[in-house]
Amino acid sequence: MIHSRYPALKCLLVNPWIADFAAYNFWVRPLGLYRLAEWLNARGVDLSIIDCLSPFRAPGKFRRQVVPPPMKSCLEMDRNFARYGITRQEFRERLKRTGAFDCVFITSVMSYWYPGIQWVVEEIKSTFPAVPIILGGIYATLWPEHAKSACGADLVCQGPLKTCAEKIATFLGLPRQALQPERPWYLLGGIVDTVDYWAVRTAQGCPFSCSYCASRIVSGPFATRSPGEVIREIVFLYSRGIRQIAFYDDALLVDFENRLARILKGLAQKGISLTFHTPNGLHARLVSKETAQLLARSGFKSIRLSLETTNPERQAATGGKVSSKDLEKAVKNLLEAGMPAPDIGVYLLVGLPGQELEEIEEGINYVKSLGVRPYLAEFSPIPGTSEWKRLERNGVVSMDMDPILTNNSLFFRLFSGYDMNRFKRLKKLAASLD
Ligand code: SF4
Structure with missing residues (x-):
């Protein structure tokens, strides 16, 4: 309590x-x-x-x-x-x-x-x-x-x-104004429990605007926290025995020098050594040589990069956040910085409206040709996004439907029209090590 x-x-x-x-x-x-x-x-x-x-x-x-x-x-x-x-x-x-x-x-x-x-x-x-x-x-x-x-x-x-x-x-019937200065959650007591990991966000939202993503609708405009505030939170977690931190940001690498770089350098100065994870895909375009080196030095593991598709028209039409060339450079920079290949994964979307299985196979082979592992993420339509509006115009989705039908695994089976046996073979191909 x-x-x-x-x-x-x-x-x-x-x-x-x-x-x-x-x-x-x-x-x-x-x-x-x-x-x-x-x-x-x-x-x-x-x-x-x-x-x-x-x-x-x-x-x-x-x-x-x-x-x-x-x-x-x-x-x-x-x-x-x-x-x-x-x-x-x-x-x-x-x-x-x-x-x-x-x-x-x-x-x-x-x-x-x-x-x-x-x-x-x-x-x-x-x-x-x-x-x-x-x-x-x-x-x-x-x-x-x-x-x-x-x-x-x-x-x-x-x-x-x-x-x-x-x-x-x-x-x-609460007061509009705070009765006392807000204290960070970790000083309130009663929240940190017995897990050995934690999730941290350095910012809310994302400055990009991809056609299938609800980041802006859900989180509002991109708003960052001060590096000092994030460092204090992580130092507290460290003092409680937490050694694994997952960054839950939508745009962790944006303004890298002024934000994440400062956080990582600040933690290093305090002698704090942690393992970091990025379950949300990183922007491959922002993984420069220097960024990759700092991430590798700072204990990042399970790095995920977002590519979504290798089709250049679809890359542009869905928001233009990344190109295949950006991904190639990012993977090269991470590998050269000493990040082990098995720790690097690349997200590919499956089941975007209009996307054929050939495109997915091409994406899998392309990512594997870079020496890293593809991870397939099944598309789920989200109200308010451009992809939702397009599907709504085509009578596929509506706000009257049961949200259960937008479950990524289910929606894709019901509406993609894919040959599921072939899709299963592609899943195996993505997971195989050769
Ligand atoms: S870059 Fe990522 S978080 Fe930002 S809008 Fe695109 S998909 Fe969403």
Whole structure:
């Protein structure tokens, strides 16, 4: 429990289960909930947190419980639908330990994981039927009407905290202005748990605008944190025994000299040695020789670069963030800087509207020819993006559909028209070492 210094409202913050055909722990942490905790604490609110996705090792598997698929179309999949994270019994035990509260905040990530929120609401309502539920995060931002009706939220918050702070303050009768200076989440106590990794963001959003990506809609304009603030956070995590940090930025290398380079050099000066991961793809165009050398020296592992496609027309049409030449240079710079080839992976999108399997095969062979591993990422349409609007005009998607249908594995099987046997062969080709 995080106590305020004032006669307080009590709120429970919940990171819900994942509901999917597959899920893997790529160093996930509910950073949005921590930001909310800072804001609420500064307004005198007592807080408890239940994170259904913690503690689990990363990278690694979550515990999984197979559950009935939420809709018939899921039967198209040759995999089981499951709840990922702690057991329901464990949730109940944690809920008992929190004691009574006045309000629940639930965050959300992928829209098609909303059954995970429904399970949380069921659990809470069975013990505290009258407690109001506030839903925020990505799904709430992209599908507010659905979130309200399918999850029974009393209040749906769209966008980052700064855009809905007023709404939350009004709903809960909280002061607009902080009663005390905001303290970073890690000084509030009660949040750092027993995992040996953490996720950190050095900025919100992304200055690019790719046709399939909702970064701008979800996070607002690109906004950076000061290097000093990030260093303080990482130093704290280090003092608690954390040795692996995943950067969850959308644009980690943008303004490299003034941001990440300063952070890495600042940590080195303090003698802090960590392993860093970049599960979100890095901008290959920004991986210069000097950048690659600093990343290699600073302990970066599991580097992921975004290419998405080798088709130059599609590269340009989807936003022009990277070309194949940019990728070649980035891979060369990283290898020359001493980064082991198995630590470098390249994301390729699969199932973009109009994309044929030949294009995907070409991408796989191209990435492999550079001596690094391709990772296939199945396209999922996101409301508000240009790709969504195009699919909507063609009658493929609409805001009336069930978000489950936008699940990356499912959407692609239902709508890409691919020969799935051939696709499976391509997946094997991508994963093979030759
Ligand atoms: S560069 Fe990446 S994060 Fe930025 S808009 Fe494009 S896909 Fe999204």
